[in-house]
Amino acid sequence: MLHFKKNYKNVIRKKLILYFVVSSVIVNLVGFYTYYNTRILTYKLNTIFTNDVNLTNLCDTIDSVEASLKAYLTTSHSTDLQDYLVSSNNLRQMVTNLKTTLSNNESDLLYVDIKNMLFTYLQHTDFAVQEKRGRNIDGYTDEFNEATQVYNYINEYIDKLKVVEFRENNANYLRLSNELQRLQFFNMIILIVGLCVNFVLVLLFAYRITEPIIRLSKAASEIAKGNYNIPKIAVKTNDEIKTLAVSFNRMAESIKKQLIEIRKKAEIENRLKQQEMQNIKMKSMLDEAELRSLQAQIDPHFMFNTLNAAMQLAMFEDAERTQLFLENFSNLLRYNLGTISIPSTILDEISNIESYIYLLKERYGRKFEFNEYIEDGIPNLQIPRMTLQPIVENSFIHGINEMESGGVISVSVKRCGDYVHVVISDNGRGMSKETIDKILSDNHSSLTKVDSTGHKSQSIGLRNVISRLMLFYHIEKESDVIEIESISGTKTTLKLPIKREET
Known part of the structure; x- marks a missing residue:
């Protein structure tokens, strides 16, 4: 009697789980790829708008410092002084966080110049406040004039920077638009490839399971018709289907032997009757x-x-x-x-x-x-x-x-x-x-x-x-x-x- 060396238990279930895991991994990889590229494009788009917003906030803060300084020098009111201190601190923090990349890029050079002028501007405004508190009219007047002159230069450079960044952002937008189109195309290709791979896996898995079952079904039909001279069902996969095929082959062989024995017994009985x-x-x-x-x-x-x-x-x-x-x-x-x-x-x-x-x-x-x-x-x-x-x-x-x-x-x-x-x-x-x-x-x-x-x-x-x-x-x-x-x-x-x- 045939004995199995291995116990193939729940192999088909494991194959199903493996198929779903592979399919899920493929789908998730496609999704992750799409998500990653989308995040990169989103980040680049956000960078374009973030620079504009930062420049706008910087201009507003400079204007606030200029206005609060002018009001304090004119009225000497403590509220105006407090507003100046808050605005100058905000401006100083913004200047500290302002990017200064050393390169030959025009916008980077403008950022460096604006940052240096902002430090100079804050020095003049601080000196003007000190001279004002020291009741030195000529001193705070000169410092205020110097600060105003730097202020005008800063606005001029910021306007120039906006024009430069507009050109750069426009070029970046066109590039990002092209990248978006390519991304959509690649995403479509990857999606189609993923679907094809899944489809092939489904066909392969279904064929490996159903093909021996179909052969078993045909062999069972032949046995039902009385044809016991059928070839053995060979299954290459080491799973429950193979166990079923081996058991079916043993059953068919046993039925064939029993039929031969029955015929022999019938022949013997016939001979005995003839005798x-x-x-x-x-x-x-x-x-x-x-x-x-x-x-x-x-x-x-x-x-x-x-x-x-x-x-x-x-x-x-x-x-x-x-x-x-x-x-x-x-x-x-x-x-x-x-x-x-x-x-x-x-x-x-x-x-x-x-x-x-x-x-x-x-x-x-x-x-x-x-x-x-x-x-x-x-x-x-x-x-x-x-x-x-x-x-x-x-x-x-x-x-x-x-x-x-x-x-x-x-x-x-x-x-x-x-x-x-x-x-x-x-x-x-x-x-x-x-x-x-x-x-x-x-x-x-x-x-x-x-x-x-x-x-x-x-x-x-x-x-x-x-x-x-x-x-x-x-x-x-x-x-x-x-x-x-x-x-x-x-x-x-x-x-x-x-x-x-x-x-």
């Missing part, structure tokens, strides 16, 4: 043979003729001959009255023929001769009872009975390989081919003839003998157990197989 029918047929033939044998043995005419001959012998011959005659007659009766279903031996059959021939010779005198040859070392085979006598009887009745003299009946027993051949021949009138074919094929070929005394004598049919030999040796063809030749007389050859235990 039983043969046994019944053989028993019927044995019963028929026994009945006919018994009828022939106790036929009143046969008994009368035999006893009449015995009385004549008793009158003209010595008592020893009469005793021998009666002894052979007794042996013949004893053998014929035996149970026909019990097998006999070939030597017992020969002995029975000798008794039968002796009685015939005493009845018919020198009408015929009997020749017998038994090869030395012949196995004493078991054969059905009353096998040879019916053939000898038919040779006499149908062969030489009508001859006045010169009749010959011969019996020879020889070994030929794994067989013993018993040949019974006569020099009588013989038989036609049609008669031979009838004997070998007719199930009711009991032959009947009237003997020379005018009384009817019946013999056991040759067909009955042939059938019993075929059943006894389990032979199917008549030609394998008997041969009948009729050229000048009749020659009947019985082919008896030698069993191992009889060798």
Whole structure:
């Protein structure tokens, strides 16, 4: 029985999870790429607007410092001073945070100049406030004038910076617009590629799962139709589908073996039934043979003729001959009255023929001769009872009975390989081919003839003998157990197989 080295548990579930994870990763990567590029574009756009806002706030703060300073110098009011201090601190902080990149870029150079001028401007405004608080009119007036002059330069540079940044921002906007178009194009390409990859994964995954299932379904349909000669389902994936395919192959093989066993059992049962029918047929033939044998043995005419001959012998011959005659007659009766279903031996059959021939010779005198040859070392085979006598009887009745003299009946027993051949021949009138074919094929070929005394004598049919030999040796063809030749007389050859235990 097949055992798995590995336990493929929930492999399909893991594959599904892996597919969804891969699909999600692809979608998220596409989304992250789009988000990242969008953030970069947004940052660049924000930078454009942030610079404008910062410059605007810077201008407003400078104006606030200028206005609060002028108000304080004019009114000396503490509120104006407080406003100045707040505005100047805000401006100072903005100046500190103002970018100053050293490069040849015009806007960067302007930022550096504006930052330096703002520091100068705050110095003048602070000195002006100090001179004001020290009540030095000439001092704060000069400082205020210097601050105002720097203030005008600052506004002039800021306006110039706005123009420069406008040109740069316009160029940046056009560049960002082109980048946005490219980004949209790349996003579309990536989206299509992602969809295609997902589609291919879906097809591949679906094919790997459904293809062996479809083959299993077709194989199951073939089995349902009664076709068990189907190839094994081979699955390359190490998952539940492979387990299912292996189990299905084992099931199909098991069903096929069980079907073969059922057919073998059916054949055996059929053979047993045929054997039983043969046994019944053989028993019927044995019963028929026994009945006919018994009828022939106790036929009143046969008994009368035999006893009449015995009385004549008793009158003209010595008592020893009469005793021998009666002894052979007794042996013949004893053998014929035996149970026909019990097998006999070939030597017992020969002995029975000798008794039968002796009685015939005493009845018919020198009408015929009997020749017998038994090869030395012949196995004493078991054969059905009353096998040879019916053939000898038919040779006499149908062969030489009508001859006045010169009749010959011969019996020879020889070994030929794994067989013993018993040949019974006569020099009588013989038989036609049609008669031979009838004997070998007719199930009711009991032959009947009237003997020379005018009384009817019946013999056991040759067909009955042939059938019993075929059943006894389990032979199917008549030609394998008997041969009948009729050229000048009749020659009947019985082919008896030698069993191992009889060798």
